[in-house]
């Protein structure tokens with residue numbers, strides 16, 4: 001039985017949002033294919049994570065050095081550890097997120113700030129960082145209105161690239177991506193593009 005964590009970084013409804021449609025299509029198919037897996041859903045907009053702040057930084061630093069934390073630092077560290085331990089315990093993690101202003105929504109950036117912990121998700125060596133999360137599998141379900149996979153906007157893409165960079169730092173190489181793009185740029189093809197994306201998400205869930 002696998003522990004599977006579904007992370008949603010979008011405050012819009014399934015009727016309004018393409019990435020939320022991908023999330024539900026993937027979840028439904030995954031559940032049907034793997035009925036005995038333990039699934040946890042994490043809606044980052046419900047969690048209302050505080051931005052990564054100085055008490056968190058100082059608290060995590062002191063924790064690593066085995067130093068005494070102030071009560072405020074302790075509370076902040078406990079919050080980080082809740083999300084960090086949940087991520088570490090998961091065998092598989094699915095992220096669903098839209099492109100906003102060429103990057104990820106702030107809530108997802110904050111969540112990744114929580115997970116970027118030397119000594120847990122990666123460690124430093126004289127030759128650079130080494131990831132510590134090798135046995136994890138990740139799916140990235142992403143939607144963006146314009147086209148970024150080819151053409152002049154390729155260099156502007158900082159959403160999937162940001163996620164892949166972080167996951168690579170953690171040592172995660174097994175990454176499946178489902179990307180829906182161009183449905184705002186080409187409105188006459190919108191329906192077909194979105195339908196194909198939902199189908200791709202369902203298909204990916206079966207073998208994930």
Ligand SMILES: Cc1cc2nc3c(=O)[nH]c(=O)nc-3n(C[C@H](O)[C@H](O)[C@H](O)COP(=O)(O)O)c2cc1C
Pocket residue numbers: 010012016017018019020097098099100101102103143144145146147184
């Ligand atoms: C605040 C905001 C910023 C956006 N920025 C971009 C952008 O930089 N590039 C782009 O192609 N689409 C952009 N979009 C459009 C979304 O990427 C598009 O609606 C896509 O379907 C993902 O959102 P959804 O999953 O909620 O549908 C933006 C949408 C919003 C609401």
